[in-house]
Amino acid sequence: xxxxxxxxxxxxxxxxxxxxxxxxxxxxxxxxxxxxxxxxxxxxxxxxxxxxxxxxxxxxxxxxxxxxxxxxxxxxxxxxxxxxxxxxxxxxxxxxxxxxxxxxxxxxxxxxxxxxxxxxxxxxxxxxxxxxxxxxxxxxxxxxxxxxxxxxxxxxxxxxxxxxxxxxxxxxxxxxxxxxxxxxxxxxxxxxx
Amino acid sequence: xxxxxxxxxxxxxxxxxxxxxxxxxxxxxxxxxxxxxxxxxxxxxxxxxxxxxxxxxxxxxxxxxxxxxxxxxxxxxxxxxxxxxxxxxxxxxxxxxxxxxxxxxxxxxxxxxxxxxxxxxxxxxxxxxxxxxxxxxxxxxxxxxxxxxxxxxxxxxxxxxxxxxxxxxxxxxxxxxxxxxxxxxxxxxxxxx
DNA sequence: CAGTATATTGAACGAACGTTCAAATGTCAA
DNA sequence: TTGACATTTGAACGTTCGTTCAATATACTG
Numbered sequence: 001x002x003x004x005x006x007x008x009x010x011x012x013x014x015x016x017x018x019x020x021x022x023x024x025x026x027x028x029x030x031x032x033x034x035x036x037x038x039x040x041x042x043x044x045x046x047x048x049x050x051x052x053x054x055x056x057x058x059x060x061x062x063x064x065x066x067x068x069x070x071x072x073x074x075x076x077x078x079x080x081x082x083x084x085x086x087x088x089x090x091x092x093x094x095x096x097x098x099x100x101x102x103x104x105x106x107x108x109x110x111x112x113x114x115x116x117x118x119x120x121x122x123x124x125x126x127x128x129x130x131x132x133x134x135x136x137x138x139x140x141x142x143x144x145x146x147x148x149x150x151x152x153x154x155x156x157x158x159x160x161x162x163x164x165x166x167x168x169x170x171x172x173x174x175x176x177x178x179x180x181x182x183x184x185x186x187x188x189x190x191x192x193x
Numbered sequence: 194x195x196x197x198x199x200x201x202x203x204x205x206x207x208x209x210x211x212x213x214x215x216x217x218x219x220x221x222x223x224x225x226x227x228x229x230x231x232x233x234x235x236x237x238x239x240x241x242x243x244x245x246x247x248x249x250x251x252x253x254x255x256x257x258x259x260x261x262x263x264x265x266x267x268x269x270x271x272x273x274x275x276x277x278x279x280x281x282x283x284x285x286x287x288x289x290x291x292x293x294x295x296x297x298x299x300x301x302x303x304x305x306x307x308x309x310x311x312x313x314x315x316x317x318x319x320x321x322x323x324x325x326x327x328x329x330x331x332x333x334x335x336x337x338x339x340x341x342x343x344x345x346x347x348x349x350x351x352x353x354x355x356x357x358x359x360x361x362x363x364x365x366x367x368x369x370x371x372x373x374x375x376x377x378x379x380x381x382x383x384x385x386x
Numbered sequence: 387c388a389g390t391a392t393a394t395t396g397a398a399c400g401a402a403c404g405t406t407c408a409a410a411t412g413t414c415a416a
Numbered sequence: 417t418t419g420a421c422a423t424t425t426g427a428a429c430g431t432t433c434g435t436t437c438a439a440t441a442t443a444c445t446g
Contacts, residue, residue: 015296041394078341078343095292110270149270236404237423
């Protein structure tokens with residue numbers, strides 16, 4: 001038999017194509033990518049990748065790449081750096097899909113101020129905010145207090161609701177009238193450099 | 194003239210299709226999506242969206258959606274909640290593309306331990322690590338110290354290199370021999386719930 | 387060496403693709 | 417009412433699409 005093909009590398013090439021073109025390749029584009037002379041060789045390759053669970057096809061037979069935008073998810077810091085073999089097997093995860101469940105109701109907002117500093121949320125961080133969701137006890141919310149918007153812990157004991165900053169400088173707030181909640185923080189993102 | 198179409202809503206529908214199908218729609222799929230009877234109506238719509246800068250086409254004429262995975266990027270927390278008009282105009286940003294410049298060299302690792310707690314990096318957070326990059330002064334790196342991998346600040350004064358934890362509990366380390374750097378932290382991600 | 391499973395070629399098919407053109411529709415202003 | 421313009425229809429074109437089939441090449445096994 002001819003030399004067996006490296007499925008992992010094939011997937012990587014297809015992922016690269018998809019990232020660059022923002023869409024999965026067609027079979028003829030795959031033929032060029034792998035330097036086949038026949039389109040059917042690509043067809044055959046894709047079938048093999050599907051059998052191995054790397055790819056899918058949609059109803060029209062087009063290649064469906066579940067998460068061509070993403071990073072490999074490895075173990076923990078302590079585990080240190082994995083071997084190349086482990087790297088290959090790592091799951092690829094799209095941060096967008098992982099963090100954003102409801103794209104229409106989710107926004108990215110830059111943090112200013114230090115009211116949540118003890119929760120590890122610094123000025124300059126980005127927070128993913130989902131609006132229109134009912135906050136639960138100890139969720140971090142964006143709320144309007146005295147005509148100003150801030151981030152606070154949402155604390156509910158029985159019927160009493162308090163807004164608590166993660167910073168001793170700021171006292172807890174018991175909203176007297178209606179409580180305006182802009183949204184619930186679902187994630188924090190800090191980018192360096 | 195017939196009633197003008199809502200470009201913003203059109204873009205939103207196309208984005209939704211792209212998210213669900215992991216690829217941009219074809220013109221015939223657009224026809225169905227907008228309930229046109231002629232494929233050319235969709236063609237015309239796309240032309241208009243391109244003129245307005247919402248879309249592009251690639252060399253093959255296929256619809257190219259720059260970031261159909263993404264969130265709308267709004268202002269700051271203090272600015273509070275924007276009006277619907279502002280929401281429409283907000284830039285859509287893909288977290289994957291924003292955070293990951295070199296997909297092949299970037300990994301997601303779960304943080305254990307508290308060595309970087311004062312830098313707002315908690316146990317359970319995810320860090321994006323880029324390998325094979327030369328760390329600069331004050332970068333956060335993953336390094337091997339005494340056969341253990343940890344996160345530390347990389348500090349370089351002249352020729353002397355130190356690894357400093359963001360936690361007073363741990364003393365700075367001056368590596369005696371070679372210094373094994375696993376990678377440089379480019380982002381921190383914390384997901385709630 | 388022959389046998390066999392894997393891998394690749396080449397040609398062909400109907401369907402879906404992006405694109406074009408001419409014609410028809412609706413709606414507002416004059 | 418009419419003219420001007422924006423939108424939609426419908427049909428047609430060459431091209432690329434996913435898929436199929438038969439034939440061939442490759443490299444390991446017995």
